[in-house]
Amino acid sequence: xxxxxxxxxxxxxxxxxxxxxxxxxxxxxxxxxxxxxxxxxxxxxxxxxxxxxxxxxxxxxxxxxxxxxxxxxxxxxxxxxxxxxxxxxxxxxxxxxxxxxxxxxxxxxxxxxxxxxxxxxxxxxxxxxxxxxxxxxxxxxxxxxxxxxxxxxxxxxxxxxxxxxxxxxxxxxxxxxxxxxxxxxxxxxxxxxxxxxxxxxxxxxxxxxxxxxxxxxxxxxxxxxxxxxxxxxxxxxxxxxxxxxxxxxxxxxxxxxxxxxxxxxxxxxxxxxxxxxxxxxxxxxxxxxxxxxxxxxxxxxxxxxxxxxxxxxxxxxxxxxxxxxxxxxxxxxxxxxxxxxxxxxxxxxxxxxxxxxxxxxxxxxxxxxxxxxxxxxxxxxxxxxxxxxxxxxxxxxxxxxxxxxxxxxxxxxxxxxxxxxxxxxxxxxxxxxxxxxxxxxxxxxxxxxxxxxxxxxxxxxxxxxxxxxxxxxxx
Amino acid sequence: xxxxxxxxxxxxxxxxxxxxxxxxxxxxxxxxxxxxxxxxxxxxxxxxxxxxxxxxxxxxxxxxxxxxxxxxxxxxxxxxxxxxxxxxxxxxxxxxxxxxxxxxxxxxxxxxxxxxxxxxxxxxxxxxxxxxxxxxxxxxxxxxxxxxxxxxxxxxxxxxxxxxxxxxxxxxxxxxxxxxxxxxxxxxxxxxxxxxxxxxxxxxxxxxxxxxxxxxxxxxxxxxxxxxxxxxxxxxxxxxxxxxxxxxxxxxxxxxxxxxxxxxxxxxxxxxxxxxxxxxxxxxxxxxxxxxxxxxxxxxxxxxxxxxxxxxxxxxxxxxxxxxxxxxxxxxxxxxxxxxxxxxxxxxxxxxxxxxxxxxxxxxxxxxxxxxxxxxxxxxxxxxxxxxxxxxxxxxxxxxxxxxxxxxxxxxxxxxxxxxxxxxxxxxxxxxxxxxxxxxxxxxxxxxxxxxxxxxxxxxxxxxxxxxxxxxxxx
Numbered sequence: 001x002x003x004x005x006x007x008x009x010x011x012x013x014x015x016x017x018x019x020x021x022x023x024x025x026x027x028x029x030x031x032x033x034x035x036x037x038x039x040x041x042x043x044x045x046x047x048x049x050x051x052x053x054x055x056x057x058x059x060x061x062x063x064x065x066x067x068x069x070x071x072x073x074x075x076x077x078x079x080x081x082x083x084x085x086x087x088x089x090x091x092x093x094x095x096x097x098x099x100x101x102x103x104x105x106x107x108x109x110x111x112x113x114x115x116x117x118x119x120x121x122x123x124x125x126x127x128x129x130x131x132x133x134x135x136x137x138x139x140x141x142x143x144x145x146x147x148x149x150x151x152x153x154x155x156x157x158x159x160x161x162x163x164x165x166x167x168x169x170x171x172x173x174x175x176x177x178x179x180x181x182x183x184x185x186x187x188x189x190x191x192x193x194x195x196x197x198x199x200x201x202x203x204x205x206x207x208x209x210x211x212x213x214x215x216x217x218x219x220x221x222x223x224x225x226x227x228x229x230x231x232x233x234x235x236x237x238x239x240x241x242x243x244x245x246x247x248x249x250x251x252x253x254x255x256x257x258x259x260x261x262x263x264x265x266x267x268x269x270x271x272x273x274x275x276x277x278x279x280x281x282x283x284x285x286x287x288x289x290x291x292x293x294x295x296x297x298x299x300x301x302x303x304x305x306x307x308x309x310x311x312x313x314x315x316x317x318x319x320x321x322x323x324x325x326x327x328x329x330x331x332x333x334x335x336x337x338x339x340x341x342x343x344x345x346x347x348x349x350x351x352x353x354x355x356x357x358x359x360x361x362x363x364x365x366x367x368x369x370x371x372x373x374x375x376x377x378x379x380x381x382x383x384x385x386x387x388x389x390x391x392x393x394x395x396x397x398x399x400x401x402x403x404x405x406x407x408x409x410x411x412x413x414x415x416x417x418x419x420x421x422x423x424x425x426x427x428x429x430x431x432x433x434x435x436x437x438x439x440x441x442x443x444x445x446x447x448x449x450x451x452x453x454x455x456x457x458x459x460x461x462x463x464x465x466x467x468x469x470x471x472x473x474x475x
Numbered sequence: 476x477x478x479x480x481x482x483x484x485x486x487x488x489x490x491x492x493x494x495x496x497x498x499x500x501x502x503x504x505x506x507x508x509x510x511x512x513x514x515x516x517x518x519x520x521x522x523x524x525x526x527x528x529x530x531x532x533x534x535x536x537x538x539x540x541x542x543x544x545x546x547x548x549x550x551x552x553x554x555x556x557x558x559x560x561x562x563x564x565x566x567x568x569x570x571x572x573x574x575x576x577x578x579x580x581x582x583x584x585x586x587x588x589x590x591x592x593x594x595x596x597x598x599x600x601x602x603x604x605x606x607x608x609x610x611x612x613x614x615x616x617x618x619x620x621x622x623x624x625x626x627x628x629x630x631x632x633x634x635x636x637x638x639x640x641x642x643x644x645x646x647x648x649x650x651x652x653x654x655x656x657x658x659x660x661x662x663x664x665x666x667x668x669x670x671x672x673x674x675x676x677x678x679x680x681x682x683x684x685x686x687x688x689x690x691x692x693x694x695x696x697x698x699x700x701x702x703x704x705x706x707x708x709x710x711x712x713x714x715x716x717x718x719x720x721x722x723x724x725x726x727x728x729x730x731x732x733x734x735x736x737x738x739x740x741x742x743x744x745x746x747x748x749x750x751x752x753x754x755x756x757x758x759x760x761x762x763x764x765x766x767x768x769x770x771x772x773x774x775x776x777x778x779x780x781x782x783x784x785x786x787x788x789x790x791x792x793x794x795x796x797x798x799x800x801x802x803x804x805x806x807x808x809x810x811x812x813x814x815x816x817x818x819x820x821x822x823x824x825x826x827x828x829x830x831x832x833x834x835x836x837x838x839x840x841x842x843x844x845x846x847x848x849x850x851x852x853x854x855x856x857x858x859x860x861x862x863x864x865x866x867x868x869x870x871x872x873x874x875x876x877x878x879x880x881x882x883x884x885x886x887x888x889x890x891x892x893x894x895x896x897x898x899x900x901x902x903x904x905x906x907x908x909x910x911x912x913x914x915x916x917x918x919x920x921x922x923x924x925x926x927x928x929x930x931x932x933x934x935x936x937x938x939x940x941x942x943x944x945x946x947x948x949x950x
Contacts, residue, residue: 001621002691019723021689021911038553038722039690040623067688069723095882095912102910118903119910121689134625141616148477148515150609155941156631156698157644157675161947168645169632169668169673173702176645176662187651193644193702193712194948200646207941207950213542214496214596215514215605216477222698227648227668228621237668238632247513248494248544396620406864407570411627428593428950435577435594436496436542466630466682467927471585473528473634473669475903 002341004040011076011084018045018086019069021122022097024105025062034062034088036069036070039121042128042279044083046077054091063106065097065122110462116467117475124322125283128276131449132179133271139268140221140312140447143261149217149244154204156223159196160426168199169227169237179186200225204243206376206429209405212245213359213432219244233459234397234446238468251378251387251404254441258311258391258400262445267309269454270302277302277454284456297395301456304394312392313362318346321365324358325350345372350398355392363392375419376429377403379411389443390392396453402443409433479515486551486559493520493561494544496597497572500537500578509537509563511545514596517603517639517754521552521560539579540572540597558876579648585937592941592950600758603751604938607744608926614743615696615717615922618736624692624719629679631698634671635901641673644702644712678919679718680849681904684880687720687915696922704945708934709872711923713943720917721791726853726862726879729916730839733866733875734788737920742784744929745777752777752929759931772870776931779869787836788866793821794841799833800825820847823872830867838867850894852878854886864918871928875919882909 001009020038029031030051034448035044044380047070049059062068069092074169077085102116107173120126126462143228144151157171173193174180182188189197203218211218220243227237270277281301288296299307316324325331325340330353336350338347346365355363367385370377377386391400406412416423423430451463461467476484495513502508505526510519522545524534537543544567552560577583578592578598588595595601598693603837610935619626627735632646648668649655657663664672679695686693695718697821701713756776756921763771793797800806800815805828813822821840830838842860844851852861881887889907891898898905936942941950 004623020691039625040692065911067913093915095908095910097528097910116908118685120703120910121686125718128689130627130686131625134620134627137628138616138620141613145609145613148479150514150567150606151612152605152609152940153612153698153711155716155943155948155950157700157943157948160950169648171644171646173644173652174651175646176649176651193704193945194943195946196948199949210950211594211596211605211940214594215602216495217515223628225632229668237628240628297903432593433570435570435572436597438494438542439569464554465627465686466668468632470668471518471670473630473632473671473673475630475635475685 002040003036003038003043003045004299006045006074007043007082007084007249008039008216008351009084010075011074013073015071016074017069017071018047018088019094020045020067022062022064022066022068024064032059034068034070036068037122037127039127042124042131042275043082046079046082047072047088047091047183048085049091051087054088058091058093061093061096062091063097063101065101067097068092069094109269110459113400114461114467121465124466128273128279129451129455129457132273132280132455133463135269135272136451137221137267137447139265139272142268143264144219144244147217149219149246150211150215152204152208152211152215152220153222154201154207154219154220156201157198158201159194159198160206160429167226167228168202169225171200202226203241205245205442205444206426208243208245208442209440210428210432212247212442213436213438216247217244220349231470233366233461234449234469236460236464236469239446239460239464241444242447243442243444245440247438247440249404249441250439251366251441254402254404254443255313255315255366255389258364258389258402258443258445261452262391262400262450265450266305266454270305270309277305280456302455305454308362308393311361313364313366314359315366317367318365318369318385319367321346321350321354324354328353328358343369343371351392351397352394355394356409360463362394365392373403375415375421376405378406379415387441391443393449393453396449399449399453400445402441404439404441407433407437407439409429409437431446435462452456476513478511478513478518478520480519481520481549482516482557482559484559486549488548490564491549492544492546492548493522493571493865495520497537497541497543499539500634507537508808509543509545512597512602514554514602517599517606517750518557520549521554521557522547522561522563522566524566525561529563529863533566533568536568536571537662538567538574538576539574540576540734542569542572543567555692563615571682583853585934588937589942596940597679598635601937603748603754604926604930604932605940606751607748607755607930608938610744610747611740611926611929612922614740614747617743619642619692619694619719622692624694624721625685625686625690627683627690627693627695628697629676629682629686629695631676632669632673632798633676634673635681635904642701643677643702644700646673646675677701680720680917680919681901682938683718683720684915685903685907687733688913689933691722692719693721706945708936709924711935711939711942711944713781714939715922715933716919717922718917718919720915722913722915724879726841726864726916729877729879729918730788730790730841730864733864733877733920735759735916737866737875737925738784739924741929743779745780745784752780753780755931779931783837783868786836788839789834790839790841792842793840793844793860794842796821796825796829796859799829803828803833818844818846826867826872827869830869837869840865840867848878850890850896851880851887853881854890862916868924869929871924874924874928875920877916879914879916882908882912884912898919
């Protein structure tokens with residue numbers, strides 16, 4: 001039985017076997033207390049070995065990091081904090097761990113733990129994070145399944161570029177030292193595995209649209225990639241993205257879906273990860289003690305999550321947002337680093353002002369200038385803006401980006417050419433606007449941004465098991 | 476309301492709006508019948524436009540492939556096969572489709588539909604396949620979540636090779652025409668994005684083990700890649716794999732998990748995809764009509780699925796399997812193409828004999844010769860075999876491959892060197908056997924093989940939305 005289940009049992013004379021890793025061992029000759037964790041819960045179960053019950057040779061091997069099976073009766077615990085403990089009658093040591101085991105019970109820096117990503121799962125913090133990450137991923141699938149969406153596996157290796165943005169990793173089967181050359185000396189990609197140049201996808205959206213324009217409601221949940229040399233706490237070269245796409249949805253439906261969806265998954269975490277969240281909330285409070293008062297969060301982690309679940313997101317247009325920013329104190333006092341005027345790409349400082357100072361809740365900005373948004377977004381009648389939407393969260397910034405898609409063949413074709421994409425390269429995408437085109441909308445949510453928000457962690461490398469960043473692909 | 480829901484309603488005078496794509500239009504001036512599908516179900520809803528209710532100009536635009544919204548009362552249907560239909564009062568045409576729309580209501584070859592993968596979702600067959608694929612994927616997540624497993628996202632870009640097998644795609648950010656060179660003239664990978672040579676993963680297992688040796692029960696479900704030049708109906712260069720990994724599980728537990736898991740997901744499909752499966756069963760019967768009697772399936776699709784769900788899988792060792800093959804009629808009559816003797820890698824013909832002729836049910840083969848299996852498998856005491864297991868399915872062959880893992884540091888290190896893997900390259904993997912090692916086991920299931928089995932399709936390119944194969948990365 002896993003420790004999570006054992007801790008829910010009533011004390012009894014029943015014999016149980018606990019399998020897990022030793023977190024700590026303390027005590028004297030007369031009695032030894034062993035805290036064991038198996039990753040099923042943040043809580044350890046205590047095994048108590050009274051003098052003589054376990055031979056000394058075995059007890060010596062029971063040290064922090066060792067893997068053991070303890071057999072004995074489940075009895076009422078004398079200590080506080082747990083109802084039951086195991087009175088050890090037999091201990092089997094599966095694997096020892098000497099004093100070089102890096103996860104000793106003391107404070108480790110996050111940098112150190114990142115270098116030991118193969119072992120950091122065995123700490124309270126990372127156990128909690130990855131259990132919550134699981135719960136959030138499951139909630140994503142449950143939400144879409146329960147609402148009639150079909151999960152679509154869009155391709156990872158692709159010959160198209162959804163964002164027209166470059167910054168893609170190349171995928172090749174060539175011997176890179178000497179790839180075959182064409183007569184003009186250039187690399188002959190027709191001899192590569194796929195007979196053409198291929199890359200890692202930056203988004204499953206274009207293919208997702210193909211699915212939605214037949215199955216009506218689809219979503220993707222898969223890895224996406226950016227070969228962007230950004231060494232920040234918010235960027236990964238490999239990250240997981242969720243992209244629903246729905247036929248017959250216009251921008252308003254899309255906003256309603258985004259809000260309902262993100263509130264659902266956070267609520268799911270609140271209901272299913274209470275103990276892990278309580279641990280992370282306490283952790284965050286400890287962390288913030290070292291910060292000056294004005295840098296501390298106004299809300300605790302749980303308060304922040306409940307706040308997002310309970311409050312309707314504020315909806316306004318980009319143009320309205322610019323007006324608010326122009327009237328704002330930081331603008332008038334020239335405190336913004338970047339200038340504010342209609343047409344700019346909003347900077348983090350602007351988004352934070354809107355979300356954290358002005359509205360004090362999640363905000364959905366819509367109808368951005370078309371020149372700062374992707375080619376596939378539906379053009380507004382004014383010829384200047386597109387039916388885009390960004391959902392901005394406190395502390396995180398943009399967590400969701402989406403739009404209604406251009407469904408008019410001629411307009412889409414013209415825009416494709418305008419931004420310099422070869423229509424031949426996405427003939428299949430354009431064709432869906434020729435055969436039974438329909439209004440449709442969708443968005444993308446960066447899964448790690450969501451996990452970051454829900455766990456209260458501050459570096460995105462700590463919410464994915466094995467982060468991929470510039471100069472780092474260990475494990 | 477989606478068509479799936481509408482078809483469950485009772486006829487009433489209530490006004491409804493149906494949105495979807497026209498599959499067929501027939502009728503005369505007096506009355507027009509329009510079959511509409513929105514992908515939520517295999518069934519169309521019929522809209523009936525009586526003379527004069529809809530203007531002629533609009534009716535002309537309502538052709539196969541067009542996207543429409545039909546508003547009218549939901550009434551009892553006169554025709555057979557459906558309880559309700561919509562008496563059209565208003566038709567809005569979102570997008571037209573002229574006669575060049577490729578999915579006209581006639582028989583198309585699978586090859587043709589593969590070339591039109593962006594539109595094949597709009598056919599009955601592919602609608603059914605991708606709804607079933609969704610249901611199977613959801614069942615995978617539900618099974619593991621309900622059984623206390625944590626979903627772990629293992630990395631896609633990797634610097635290690637789990638199988639020691641080669642056949643990996645390179646990932647690079649270099650300008651491939653002129654990558655930077657070191658002094659000796661070789662490519663200087665220290666200048667590449669990750670500061671080293673990287674590839675696309677062939678398996679998340681090694682990283683999955685790191686998770687299991689802390690969280691106890693994990694699973695992965697993500698894309699994996701093989702740069703293998705295999706142009707067959709069973710191979711893809713990019714496919715999705717499910718890999719559970721469990722601490723404290725030995726080979727027997729692993730077999731029990733594999734059997735329970737695969738029976739669960741197939742049962743889930745039987746219960747949740749009855750209509751789509753009935754359609755595919757009929758399709759398969761039609762297909763097989765053209766085959767000679769002895770090549771037709773003994774069981775219908777549904778019978779085959781129920782058979783797998785209801786029968787315990789046969790368990791035997793590789794050595795026992797070889798003995799059965801040596802005693803078999805095809806061996807004695809020299810009908811096998813490949814020779815049978817202890818030590819060989821079983822060929823498809825051998826597996827099929829065991830599964831389809833000898834046992835007539837799914838088979839789990841265990842304890843294979845160590846020389847034909849991966850370095851990480853736990854060695855048996857005899858020094859000759861390892862604690863491997865392969866689950867073989869009728870018609871598909873190997874659907875699951877797994878093993879108990881070697882948990883002894885010295886044995887694993889020795890085997891690593893023996894097979895020519897540099898221990899430095901997987902130092903983190905080896906270290907888990909130094910710090911609190913535990914018995915553990917896991918397996919991999921190729922998701923597309925499962926979808927192939929459940930849908931009764933015969934080409935793996937037809938069960939993934941956009942197949943990646945040699946010389947093909949379209950869409």
